[in-house]
Amino acid sequence: MRILVDADACPVKEEVYKVAFRREVPVTLVANSHLRVPPHPLIHRETVTNVLDAADDRIAELAGPDCVVVTADILLADRCLKAGAAVLAPTGKPFTAASIGSAIAVRAIMVDLRAGGDQIGGAAPFSKEDRSRFLQALDGALVKLARV
Template identity: 30%
Template sequence: MTIFIDGDAFPNLLKPIVLRAINKQQIKTYVISNKKITIGESQSISYSIVDTKADEADDKIVQMLSKDDLVITADIPLASRVIDLEAHAIDHRGDMYTKDNVKQYLAIRNLMQSIRDSGELTKGPAPFGQKDAQMFANSINSFLQKYNKN
């Protein structure tokens, strides 16, 4: 298994959590972003900076992805592409995207975008905090225990 991190909006609170998991299980990890992002130093982590064009990081992740890899992203369209390729995706708050829920997440995202495009003001997600980081830590640790077969 390989982990891919969509690095452009990766919360700082998650960096030490992910670094510990990567180092503990020695999982090959790629951080893909359109600017310099540092999760931490590890022989298991490779950093790749892509062009700033829309979806460039997403496209690179999908291009490199294999079945059963894990992608960490809050980007629902990317998560949908990942699930279509029979890989796994988890968001920054610890929610796993699945075949059963990703289309629903995508539909809600598109509906909210349509509402915003019509001029309505909508609330964004609640601020990311320590509780979210803990939920993410629990989710990723559980996932890695189940799926990582070093």
């Protein structure tokens, strides 16, 4: 069992470490740039090239039924779900086989609107409630994986 993190813009790395240390689950953080991680045997950092989607490709390669993947990237979430991984957004919202199709569709609509020059609002600011929800969701996903 392990946690994979799409780490470049992940706002919940500290929460991932907290849960990983408590549950003694290894963590791999994948990023396009060097990032600081705690010096701990459970924490592993992989820095990939700046080639487009290199981090996503590496995470998708590592993902499997024994993993919880943390990402806000909907297309990466889809790839990881297809590999059998559990996938959580940094807000704690799980991506599932039942929800990923509509998430991809909404993403495509938003891309089209932006490409057409429409000014649309972005995501809501990240909150304390999001952090709390993420902690609960990650812990719950690891408990579920441990039962399998």
